[in-house]
Amino acid sequence: MSIFDPLPADLHDKKIVCSYVNATSKIQVARITDVPQWYFERVVFPGQNLIFEAVSTAHVEIHTGMMASSILSDTIPCVQLQVEEASSTLPSWIPIKHIDPTQLEEPSTLISLPEVVS
Numbered sequence: 001m002s003i004f005d006p007l008p009a010d011l012h013d014k015k016i017v018c019s020y021v022n023a024t025s026k027i028q029v030a031r032i033t034d035v036p037q038w039y040f041e042r043v044v045f046p047g048q049n050l051i052f053e054a055v056s057t058a059h060v061e062i063h064t065g066m067m068a069s070s071i072l073s074d075t076i077p078c079v080q081l082q083v084e085e086a087s088s089t090l091p092s093w094i095p096i097k098h099i100d101p102t103q104l105e106e107p108s109t110l111i112s113l114p115e116v117v118s
Contacts, residue, residue, distance in 0.1 A: 008037050011055050018081035020050045020060060029063040029070060032078070054078040 007015055022028045022044040030050055032040040035058050044050045054060070058078040063070040 007035070007053060007055065011035070011038075014055045014057075015053045016056050016078060016082045017084075018052055018054055018060070018078050019083045020044065020052075020062075020076070020081055022046055022048050022050070024064065027065040028073075029065070031061045031063060032058050033061065034059055051083075056082070 020030055025046050027046065028044045030040075030042050030044050030052075032038070032054055035055055040052065040054065042050055042052070056079045060076045060078060060081065061072055062074040062076065064073040
């Protein structure tokens with residue numbers, strides 16, 4: 001996430017994770033300017049998905065690149081771009097194969113092939 005532009009410490013408990021996709025064929029700039037003591041700006045290429053942290057009260061300005069200039073094409077409340085953070089744990093329905101350390105000496109033993117019945 002935005003490690004280069006961290007949110008001020010007093011806003012960390014109010015941060016949300018957001019996602020914006022540039023669905024145009026032009027380069028865009030996503031900019032947040034309405035958070036005190038913080039400024040966020042990123043170039044978003046066509047088709048790119050930008051994931052970033054912000055506060056729920058912030059707004060993202062989308063500037064679309066034109067010849068030697070840019071035009072403010074949209075202003076979106078960050079709360080509308082909010083996504084749930086991905087869990088670091090796997091869902092319970094995914095089978096987990098426990099590995100015996102002795103198997104690591106011979107990597108081919110890690111692959112389970114179905115038995116062939118003749």
